[in-house]
Amino acid sequence: MGLREENAARTRRAITEAALDLFVGRGYDATTMEEVATAAGVGTSTLYRYFPSxxxxxxxxxxxxxxxxxxxxxxxxxxxxxxxxxxxxxxxxxxxxxxxxxxxxxxxxxxxxxxxxxxxxxxxxxxxxxxxxxxxxxxxxxxxxxxxxxxxxxxxxxxxxxxxxxxxxxxxxxxxxxxxxxxxxxxxxxxxxxxxxxxxxxxxxxx
Known part of the structure; x- marks a missing residue:
């Protein structure tokens, strides 16, 4: 796996972890994609590039x-x-x-x-x-x-x-x-x- 792929995998993992923390702690319906992006430390456009929904x-x-x-x-x-x-x-x-x-x-x-x-x-x-x-x-x-x-x-x-x-x-x-x-x-x-x-x-x- 090259450096670019490693960085992408790391970003994807960080987003997923942040999202699951919020989904479990606050509830899936109560959590917005913007809140996930903030918690993961990425921009909203980056979040939607990895996860469209x-x-x-x-x-x-x-x-x-x-x-x-x-x-x-x-x-x-x-x-x-x-x-x-x-x-x-x-x-x-x-x-x-x-x-x-x-x-x-x-x-x-x-x-x-x-x-x-x-x-x-x-x-x-x-x-x-x-x-x-x-x-x-x-x-x-x-x-x-x-x-x-x-x-x-x-x-x-x-x-x-x-x-x-x-x-x-x-x-x-x-x-x-x-x-x-x-x-x-x-x-x-x-x-x-x-x-x-x-x-x-x-x-x-x-x-």
């Missing part, structure tokens, strides 16, 4: 499917589709994750029923973006069942891994502040994917 600001830590779509699009064009998807998964899972932020996002969502529908729509849009990225790469038509199922399985692996990390963090056996070791993540992902290949998910069958 308050919903997207809140949901940033949950956006794993969107990161996977971006990672998949960045893979070499001549790479086999399954390898490209696997390597994209590894890139996303091995990136530093702010699991404490994820916990606070869920806390805000639980306390703010009015934002849950918007949250669901944002997450669904991310999944549709991943499905589109995979279908384009595979040369399949929109709505192709095989491509859609492949994308959903990748999302399930991401969500399962995220749930595991959050549970270990809550138990104190894994630290959200500890840098992720890519080699450990790769070994764990290989084991997970091998288990899925050895015993594929049960599919409905008619007699």
């Amino acid at each position: 308050k919903d997207l600001l809140l949901l940033g830590p949950l956006k794993v499917a969107g990161h996977l779509a971006d990672a998949l699009r960045s893979r070499p064009a001549d790479e086999p589709h399954d390898v490209a998807l696997g390597e994209a998964l590894l890139d996303v899972l091995a990136a530093p994750r702010e699991h404490a932020q994820v916990t606070r996002v869920h806390q805000v969502l639980a306390a703010t029923p009015g934002v849950r529908a918007a949250a669901l729509e944002v997450l669904l849009e991310e999944r549709r973006d991943l499905e589109s990225a995979l279908l384009e790469r595979m040369g399949r038509e929109p709505g192709d069942l095989h491509g859609l199922m492949s994308a959903r399985v990748a999302v399930l692996v991401l969500e399962w891994y995220q749930d595991l990390a959050e549970r270990l963090d809550a138990e104190g056996t894994w630290s959200a502040e500890t840098a992720v070791n890519r080699e450990d993540v790769e070994a764990h992902l290989r084991e997970t994917l091998a288990a899925l290949a050895a015993e594929p998910p049960l599919l409905p069958r008619l007699r």
Whole structure:
């Protein structure tokens, strides 16, 4: 990661932390984007460049499917589709994750029923973006069942891994502040994917 990317990631993290402090402390509905910008020490235009809406600001830590779509699009064009998807998964899972932020996002969502529908729509849009990225790469038509199922399985692996990390963090056996070791993540992902290949998910069958 270059200096520019590091600075952008640092700014994004500072904005997210400031926003979650306000959302948890004052309430999501009572907090304005201008107040978030002030708390984060950035201009309002900078805030909107990183997060075009308050919903997207809140949901940033949950956006794993969107990161996977971006990672998949960045893979070499001549790479086999399954390898490209696997390597994209590894890139996303091995990136530093702010699991404490994820916990606070869920806390805000639980306390703010009015934002849950918007949250669901944002997450669904991310999944549709991943499905589109995979279908384009595979040369399949929109709505192709095989491509859609492949994308959903990748999302399930991401969500399962995220749930595991959050549970270990809550138990104190894994630290959200500890840098992720890519080699450990790769070994764990290989084991997970091998288990899925050895015993594929049960599919409905008619007699």
